[in-house]
Amino acid sequence: MFNENLKWYFPASIPKAVQLIEQPGIILHGGGTRILKTQSRSIIGLVDICNLKLDYIKQKNNLYHVGAAVTFGKVVKFSKENNCLSMLGTALSEAASTPVRNRITIGGSIKDFPLWSNLIAPLIALDAKVEINNGSSKIIPIEEYITSGMIKTKHLVKEIIIPEDEKIIWRIKRFTLLKFEYPIFNIAIKFKFNGSLVHDAAFVITGVKNRFKRFNKAENIFMEKNLSEKLIKQAMKFIEPKFVSDYKYSSAYKEKVAKIIFEDLLLDIAGVKQ
Amino acid sequence: MKIKFNINSKIEELEIRPDATLLNVLRDNGFTEVKCGCSEGECGACIVLIDDKTVNSCQVLAMSAASKKIKTVKGIGTLHNPHLLQKIFASTGADQCGFCSPGMVLSAYSLLKENPNPTEKEIAEALDGNLCRCTGYVKIIEAVRRTAQIMNENLISRE
Numbered sequence A: 001m002f003n004e005n006l007k008w009y010f011p012a013s014i015p016k017a018v019q020l021i022e023q024p025g026i027i028l029h030g031g032g033t034r035i036l037k038t039q040s041r042s043i044i045g046l047v048d049i050c051n052l053k054l055d056y057i058k059q060k061n062n063l064y065h066v067g068a069a070v071t072f073g074k075v076v077k078f079s080k081e082n083n084c085l086s087m088l089g090t091a092l093s094e095a096a097s098t099p100v101r102n103r104i105t106i107g108g109s110i111k112d113f114p115l116w117s118n119l120i121a122p123l124i125a126l127d128a129k130v131e132i133n134n135g136s137s138k139i140i141p142i143e144e145y146i147t148s149g150m151i152k153t154k155h156l157v158k159e160i161i162i163p164e165d166e167k168i169i170w171r172i173k174r175f176t177l178l179k180f181e182y183p184i185f186n187i188a189i190k191f192k193f194n195g196s197l198v199h200d201a202a203f204v205i206t207g208v209k210n211r212f213k214r215f216n217k218a219e220n221i222f223m224e225k226n227l228s229e230k231l232i233k234q235a236m237k238f239i240e241p242k243f244v245s246d247y248k249y250s251s252a253y254k255e256k257v258a259k260i261i262f263e264d265l266l267l268d269i270a271g272v273k274q
Numbered sequence B: 001m002k003i004k005f006n007i008n009s010k011i012e013e014l015e016i017r018p019d020a021t022l023l024n025v026l027r028d029n030g031f032t033e034v035k036c037g038c039s040e041g042e043c044g045a046c047i048v049l050i051d052d053k054t055v056n057s058c059q060v061l062a063m064s065a066a067s068k069k070i071k072t073v074k075g076i077g078t079l080h081n082p083h084l085l086q087k088i089f090a091s092t093g094a095d096q097c098g099f100c101s102p103g104m105v106l107s108a109y110s111l112l113k114e115n116p117n118p119t120e121k122e123i124a125e126a127l128d129g130n131l132c133r134c135t136g137y138v139k140i141i142e143a144v145r146r147t148a149q150i151m152n153e154n155l156i157s158r159e
């Protein structure tokens, strides 16, 4: 149940919106899908972001800027029509369903970062940044935004900034037993090559203990080397995702499945998967 | 509080609670063609168009839709003046109990406006948010395909 005195605000500028959310009990409203699920009585005001002109996707200097009010559906359409943002577009096309994707926003999904997020793993793998405003504007790598605890503070997410991903090789996996269920975990893998040598790599999983894990040690094994089955076997020793058991799946089950999927995706990229 | 909504191209001033979902506001004010199945965003019975995009009205706080164009299935065609999709859904046997039909028809309508010639896969993808307990989906997909075909052959407007 919401608070009976719930008030709505429709500011037309970011400073006004930020000023409003500085007050206790007043929060931003993006698509509202999460706010509706939680229906906290402590919320006394909702600040709708629809008049803040944050519904844009722009490309500038090999970077894509995606405004906080953009829906998953809009990113998917943009990615298909412009043949770009392929990793993110594909990941978001698998989230929920068409009408839900038409509602959930990038801003709300970053700030909320649910365990089943389809958004965060690819954003970390892509080295995306997030621009926030809490009185002044800051641009922070998405990984730092989460690990530093900034995600939990009061601020407005203005946009995400994503490097062009034309030259990367990537795989993602949204793991769920039934397509329309919330995913149990999401994996994103990225490789960038310099000739035949691995120049950059990112192995990320969300849905785990502490919400996400990036396997830096495993990534480092491939640096400036040819991708091979032998290296993948070595790297797998450092890919140990840790989960919490829930009413459906034990942590051991999730850990085993996640490891198998990681290895399959890596072998697939290396071209050695049967 | 009284709030103005644009529903099916008419301005309606409705008494609402600030925490009401769009689904409840619509149904409480006579738009009972919008169905309530799960209230969780999973079945698609409550689908309406907001600014031409399908959304689950049970997942929308009504206040956030106040300045937008809302369309229910009656906004595209009525019993006496049905849209081609509605006619073909009926003649193909794509509705049985009919509970999912308003949402299905709106999802199909939105698809055909964007993609006049969808493949079977594209139709299934566009209807991924609509559950039907009766038909097994085969007739629904057939109805959407037939509608697209007739619209294209006869150059009928998708409005």
Ligand SMILES: Cc1cc2nc3c(=O)[nH]c(=O)nc-3n(C[C@H](O)[C@H](O)[C@H](O)COP(=O)(O)OP(=O)(O)OC[C@H]3O[C@@H](n4cnc5c(N)ncnc54)[C@H](O)[C@@H]3O)c2cc1C
Pocket: A027, A028, A029, A030, A031, A032, A033, A034, A035, A036, A049, A068, A069, A094, A095, A096, A097, A100, A103, A104, A105, A106, A107, A108, A109, A110, A111, A112, A114, A116, A117, A118, A119, A155, A156, A157, A158, A181, A182, A183, B040, B041, B042, B059
């Ligand atoms: C049926 C269903 C299935 C779903 N399945 C998936 C899935 O498979 N994968 C997936 O990734 N997601 C899925 N989601 C979406 C996910 O669970 C969240 O509901 C969604 O990401 C929240 O986005 P929103 O725009 O609706 O946020 P809101 O509900 O509007 O807000 C969420 C939080 O973010 C804050 N906020 C909103 N906008 C901003 C902003 N610009 N800056 C700072 N803070 C902000 C709000 O104050 C609130 O605290 C699903 C949702 C539903 C209803």
Ligand code: FES
Pocket: B035, B036, B037, B038, B039, B040, B041, B042, B043, B044, B045, B046, B047, B056, B057, B058, B059
């Ligand atoms: S009633 Fe809204 S999706 Fe089921």
Ligand code: FES
Pocket: B094, B095, B096, B097, B098, B099, B100, B101, B131, B132, B133, B134, B135
């Ligand atoms: S016709 Fe009965 S639910 Fe679809």
